[in-house]
Amino acid sequence: MPAAVVNPTRMELTRLKGKLRTAQRGHKLLKDKRDELMKQFLDVVREVRTLRSQVERDLMRVHSSFTVASALMSGPAMEQALMYPKQSVELSMTFQNVMSVNVPVYHFQTRTADNGDIYPYGFAATSGELDAAVGALGEVFQNMLKLAEIEKTAQLMAEEIEKTRRRVNALEYVVIPNTQDSIRYITMKLDENDRATTTRLMKVKDMILKEAIEQRQAENARVLEQN
Amino acid sequence: MADNYRIAAIGDKDSVLGFKALGLSVFPVESLDEARHTLHRIAKENYAVVYLTEQLAVQMEADIARYKDALTPAVILIPGKEGSLGLGMSNIKKAVERAVGADIL
Numbered sequence: 508m509p510a511a512v513v514n515p516t517r518m519e520l521t522r523l524k525g526k527l528r529t530a531q532r533g534h535k536l537l538k539d540k541r542d543e544l545m546k547q548f549l550d551v552v553r554e555v556r557t558l559r560s561q562v563e564r565d566l567m568r569v570h571s572s573f574t575v576a577s578a579l580m581s582g583p584a585m586e587q588a589l590m591y592p593k594q595s596v597e598l599s600m601t602f603q604n605v606m607s608v609n610v611p612v613y614h615f616q617t618r619t620a621d622n623g624d625i626y627p628y629g630f631a632a633t634s635g636e637l638d639a640a641v642g643a644l645g646e647v648f649q650n651m652l653k654l655a656e657i658e659k660t661a662q663l664m665a666e667e668i669e670k671t672r673r674r675v676n677a678l679e680y681v682v683i684p685n686t687q688d689s690i691r692y693i694t695m696k697l698d699e700n701d702r703a704t705t706t707r708l709m710k711v712k713d714m715i716l717k718e719a720i721e722q723r724q725a726e727n728a729r730v731l732e733q734n
Numbered sequence: 735m736a737d738n739y740r741i742a743a744i745g746d747k748d749s750v751l752g753f754k755a756l757g758l759s760v761f762p763v764e765s766l767d768e769a770r771h772t773l774h775r776i777a778k779e780n781y782a783v784v785y786l787t788e789q790l791a792v793q794m795e796a797d798i799a800r801y802k803d804a805l806t807p808a809v810i811l812i813p814g815k816e817g818s819l820g821l822g823m824s825n826i827k828k829a830v831e832r833a834v835g836a837d838i839l
Contacts, residue, residue, distance in 0.1 A: 548833055555826055563818050570815040573752050589754045596757045598739040600782050600806070611805060613782065641755045648756055651812070652741075655783040659808035661829050666803050668833035 515696035745787030787814035
């Protein structure tokens with residue numbers, strides 16, 4: 508049964524056939540897109556997982572060294588030491604197109620190029636543990652930025668895959684079968700109309716013939732009677 | 735295209751103070767409401783990456799979900815000083831489930 512009421516006309520049939528062709532081609536293309544996205548997505552996810560566990564581990568180490576540092580220094584002194592950063596990070600962002608998904612690519616520049624020159628305080632008033640903590644954090648930070656980039660990529664790709672998957676399914680299980688049903692319905696209806704016309708013509712022909720024969724017979728009878 | 739963006743870190747003071755030395759914008763927050771407020775405020779500004787501690791994130795999932803599909807900011811969870819809650823990992827899992835329909839990793 509067709510889902511919606513369709514006009515059983517040739518014009519509608521042509522339209523539906525075109526629609527079916529488009530739907531089938533779209534389905535094939537979207538399916539390819541989904542498969543490729545999925546492949547890349549899984550690669551990204553694997554990368555995220557390893558990087559994240561590494562970053563989390565490193566950060567915990569940094570936290571513990573900060574804790575040690577704050578135990579050795581007074582709170583205000585530590586705050587004061589960190590208050591005016593020497594380092595500043597400038598982040599620029601460009602986009603990369605992965606299968607029609609725009610994913611961010613971060614490029615960052617630090618103001619002081621040397622990684623060993625990031626300590627915003629004099630060494631006299633602070634404890635050595637703080638240096639270690641800040642230094643370690645600077646190292647983790649590279650990975651943290653990379654993590655931000657690929658984790659965002661994974662999120663955006665997940666969204667796109669979900670959308671594509673829905674579209675593929677809608678085409679595969681709704682649009683294409685419905686159109687096929689409609690086409691079948693129209694072809695059947697048109698064939699039925701054809702047959703109806705043929706039989707009607709045959710019937711009409713029979714009737715005309717019968718009439719003609721009867722007329723001829725009556726005429727013959729009249730002629731015979733006259734003779 | 736290549737505008738300059740900034741990076742933010744939100745969390746309790748002890749967890750995020752260190753990021754200040756690296757030149758990040760640090761927003762120490764005391765309460766959950768403050769964290770929510772800060773997140774929404776800086777999302778409108780020129781921040782590309784926001785690092786948020788898991789201790790806060792666990793209670794503001796709805797707020798984070800709002801930025802999941804947006805290009806900026808990328809809200810990235812980091813463990814606070816109390817340790818990791820495994821939230822960042824489970825978020826990856828959720829993304830996989832969302833994309834594939836099942837957890838396949």
